[in-house]
Amino acid sequence: MSAAIGRLExxxxxxxxxxxxxxxxxxxxxxxxxxVIGFIDSEWTGIxxxxxxxxxxxxxxxxELGHAAALFDLLGGxxxxxRDVLAYDREPEAYRHARLLDHGRGDWAMTxxxxxxxxxxxxxxxxxxxxxxxxxxADLVGKLRREERYHRMHIDTWLDRLARxxxxxxRRLIAALETxxxxxxxxxxxxxxESGLVAAGILEVSMHELHVRWLAEIEPALAxxxxxxxxxxxxxxxxxxxxxxxxxxxxxxxxxxRRSDPGATW
Amino acid sequence: MRTAxxxxxxxxxxxxxxxxxxxxxxxxxxxxxxxxIHAIHVDGQGITVQVLPTFLGCxxxxxxxxxxxxxxxxxxxxxxxxxxxxEPWTVARITANGRRALAALGIAPPSDATDPACPLCGSDKTxxxxxxxxxxxxxxxxxxxxxxxFEAMRAEH
Numbered sequence: 001m002s003a004a005i006g007r008l009e010x011x012x013x014x015x016x017x018x019x020x021x022x023x024x025x026x027x028x029x030x031x032x033x034x035x036v037i038g039f040i041d042s043e044w045t046g047i048x049x050x051x052x053x054x055x056x057x058x059x060x061x062x063x064e065l066g067h068a069a070a071l072f073d074l075l076g077g078x079x080x081x082x083r084d085v086l087a088y089d090r091e092p093e094a095y096r097h098a099r100l101l102d103h104g105r106g107d108w109a110m111t112x113x114x115x116x117x118x119x120x121x122x123x124x125x126x127x128x129x130x131x132x133x134x135x136x137x138a139d140l141v142g143k144l145r146r147e148e149r150y151h152r153m154h155i156d157t158w159l160d161r162l163a164r165x166x167x168x169x170x171r172r173l174i175a176a177l178e179t180x181x182x183x184x185x186x187x188x189x190x191x192x193x194e195s196g197l198v199a200a201g202i203l204e205v206s207m208h209e210l211h212v213r214w215l216a217e218i219e220p221a222l223a224x225x226x227x228x229x230x231x232x233x234x235x236x237x238x239x240x241x242x243x244x245x246x247x248x249x250x251x252x253x254x255x256x257x258r259r260s261d262p263g264a265t266w
Numbered sequence: 267m268r269t270a271x272x273x274x275x276x277x278x279x280x281x282x283x284x285x286x287x288x289x290x291x292x293x294x295x296x297x298x299x300x301x302x303i304h305a306i307h308v309d310g311q312g313i314t315v316q317v318l319p320t321f322l323g324c325x326x327x328x329x330x331x332x333x334x335x336x337x338x339x340x341x342x343x344x345x346x347x348x349x350x351x352x353e354p355w356t357v358a359r360i361t362a363n364g365r366r367a368l369a370a371l372g373i374a375p376p377s378d379a380t381d382p383a384c385p386l387c388g389s390d391k392t393x394x395x396x397x398x399x400x401x402x403x404x405x406x407x408x409x410x411x412x413x414x415x416f417e418a419m420r421a422e423h
Contacts, residue, residue, distance in 0.1 A: 056398035066323025139351040
């Protein structure tokens with residue numbers, strides 16, 4: 001990751017101190033989300049069901065890893081840590097991605113279902129950050145939203161395609177949505193310190209309010225295709241911790257090169 | 267650390283040097299042509315160049331920053347070359363010269379049309395194959411006249 005992507009400049013304006021704890025939690029959560037989904041979907045490179053999808057999914061995954069790098073840079077500017085330390089040098093329990101992303105790669109239907117749920121949630125989150133008062137994040141969010149547009153168009157097409165194809169495609173999609181449903185809202189798990197973010201005008205409203213907005217947005221789309229909708233109530237025991245074995249396996253994979261030669265310069 | 271003393275260098279001179287720094291993946295298309303230069307500043311402290319990454323996941327960004335730095339070293343001034351998010355890069359920033367250079371490479375320049383003209387034969391009977399191409403900035407198309415695939419700079423929506 002480190003050599004390939006240009007590092008962003010360190011932020012020149014400091015965020016207001018009461019917002020700092022929430023901001024670090026938010027940046028870590030967003031960076032971990034993008035990093036984990038990017039890595040999972042990069043696993044399709046070479047084995048996707050169609051050549052065009054191999055290219056598309058690889059391109060989307062590459063975007064996500066670039067987004068993660070930019071978010072790690074922003075976080076690293078606040079904590080004084082290098083992006084690679086943040087991305088690779090934590091134990092699995094210290095990652096703060098949403099549990100929606102802890103189900104392993106799964107089949108193609110699972111991949112599409114997961115990406116549909118994540119992209120729609122991320123769009124709601126980014127919109128609530130787009131006019132924030134801390135310029136370095138607001139600027140980056142503007143860039144992220146431009147790039148995510150292509151992902152959404154692509155994934156909406158796939159959801160429609162699988163949902164409308166009777167038999168195995170539709171059956172697998174429904175099974176995937178039912179499996180992911182209870183964890184789908186974890187993108188909006190309450191963040192420690194988030195009230196400081198809202199008070200500072202960095203985040204427009206609370207994660208709880210964003211969860212409500214997101215459900216209101218996806219319910220009609222899913223209902224129109226007669227697909228299961230995620231539960232309205234977010235289980236308080238869910239969230240961004242206790243990731244389980246599938247993530248431990250993923251972590252072992254994405255840290256294997258780094259661990260093979262700690263401290264090496266790439 | 268370099269001293270800032272040296273012959274007076276202008277921003278135009280710096281820009282002229284940057285027109286000879288190519289995009290690593292598209293020979294003949296410079297970083298200036300691609301609209302990647304957000305700002306150039308020259309003062310008593312040295313030269314600052316701020317660069318807009320095309321896409322956050324583009325692996326060429328670091329190489330471009332390195333190449334820009336290397337091109338400016340002979341001026342003998344303190345240098346700061348960094349990427350910035352001050353505004354998003356868009357295909358609209360590609361210059362007229364850049365559009366010509368892309369077409370010469372067989373890449374359709376960005377266009378408002380849903381289906382760009384074929385850069386190989388000029389026909390407008392083209393179709394979009396995929397919004398996702400071999401790099402973040404390019405989409406895949408097919409020309410029904412000359413029956414060849416081609417790439418285009420990916421359109422904004």
